[in-house]
Amino acid sequence: MSLVRRRWRPGRESGRRPGNGRDPLKTLEARHAERVRQATAVRALGESLISLASVLGTTIADPDGRVIGRLADVVVRWDAEVDHPPVTAVIVRTGGLRVVIDAGAVAFERPARLTLRSAAADVRAVKRHPGDVALAHDVLDHQLVDVNGVKLARPSDVHLAVVDGRIVLTGIEIGIGALLRRLGPARLRRRARPASAIDWAVIRGFSPARPVHGPPLGGPAAIAGQVGAELRLGAIAGEVPRLRPDEIQAALDRQHGGGDTSS
């Protein structure tokens, strides 16, 4: 017996395996069917998946192909009732300045290419609005804790997905795989797999590392970007359900089908 009991590691859940355990043949068949289903979902979701780490720093070109700057950050608007917040803007570094461009004016093309839809896109100065979360600045590499404040990991990548022409935040990826991808050559960075992500829907919001007395925070993103703001899961570490690609896909479909109007 090991000295330290095996603990839950987010993103590495083994989960309950299909099959009744009594009939080996049926168990094997059930497991095979489950693997096929997951692989199909991974492929389906993977087609529309964008890894934040792979697109940060890539050039943005205008419709004529002229480079206007590099992607510095992606902004989502996170309200309590939205499970998968929509991307509202991108922050672009251009000639030593950082400017904001509306997400609607930018086309994300796989694997990692951004172009402006129109040369007349609206460009503004960077300003944080209530509910704004700058994914590279506020989420990537920041502390992830469970509902009790137990430190779990730091997101090494953030997954976005294109759903019917709109880009939404689907989840975060943790673990050594995502880290190595970012440390390695650029080609590796594009190989993000939805299977290893934690669904954004299980994240409750940003909370301060030290307890703060006073009125409750307004909304999940109220303290996003502040020093010591931690991403808090809505459950204790051991009780976060296993997140499967098909479930994320179903959640995205539900959200889209439900007529989300939060943007």
Add this chain to the structure above:
Amino acid sequence: MSTPSATQLRRRRRSMPRWLAAVPAFLAILGPGLVSANAGNDAGGILTYASAGAQFGYSTLFVMVLVTVALVVVQEMCARLGAYSGEGLGALIRENFPLRSGATAMVLLFVANAGLTVSEFAGIGASMGLLGVSRYVAVPIALVLVWSLTVLGDYSRAERIFLIMGLAFLTYPIAAILGHPSAGTVLSNLVWPHFVRSNAFLLLVVALIGTTITPYMQFYIASAVADKGVTPEDYPKERVDTINGAVLSDIVSIFIIIATAEAIGGSGPLTSAAQAAEALTPVAGAAATQLFAIGLLGASLLAASIVPLSTAYAIAETAGVERSLSRSLREAPVFYGLFTAQVVVGAAIALIPGNLVTLVVDAQVLNGVITPVLLTFVLILAGRRSVLGDAANRGGYRLLATLCVAVVGLLSALVLVETVVGWF
């Protein structure tokens, strides 16, 4: 026996001399600042200071005064970052700098600290050898002691133990006094620069700076301040502890230089701290040697705990997992696993005879690469209002900090070049 009431305590304090009444208040603020600075006087540090005294007498004393200023500035910035952000340097670097530069710094820190841990256990073996105990007995006992005292219990208990280990440093002033140094000569060398025109002197000065300001001290102080739960409101006290710790530890270093300068000054460089202790016998007596050995033992024990702890804090913070001396083994397996692996491997290598020890100990030269990078990170973080708010470096202090970081960083890199060139 009944406990004295508050009024009785006040009366008792009034009847005491004022300096004695201030002792409890002074002891209460001792903490991460003193522990991390004391850990800087480790086996390698003692060898460098003893070598300085043995080779150039009192001539390097003025350098120690300048180094103390730089040490105070660097340690204070790290403690402030820990108190205001509630995070150690590992976490702050991951959140604020490119992943590749942070990861490179962590890998180098891991390797350099592994080398240092071996040298600390070798120091324990050598000092116990001087006291007549075989290293094959002393090192395993020290390993169990270091592991259990650090891992079992909470932060405040571990800190008390580290502070007690630091008491061993009191042996150096006594060893220095046994050599009957001339107060006038010491004072004039402290205040007035005495240059010796030789490459060896220059390299030794550089080595003194490199051994006094080492990355593990900066990682440890920031993490320990955060782990202790020091808040911005508590920071003024913590700053006193940090400044006090840096000054006291450098006073100890100065006494080591004085002890060897008076007894064996001009005899040439030393190869080990134990050799310095042995050299004291004919001049200052066997008591001086034993005091030197006890000091080396305490220093090595303390650093054998602090160096691996700083690695564990830094890597666990970078990964984002639980890291606290107040957590149990089960709650923080990565943190304690890293600490355990380093002390076990460090002690095992220190027991192997042959070149392996030298090879691993040589790995600490990587500190020459980490120091400039780390100090630049610290300087940038301490100057950012987005991290420290109104407590960010400003005006003259920013200038002083930049100067200290530039000089120390450059000289640390020089130590690396000198050492690597020396291998060929």
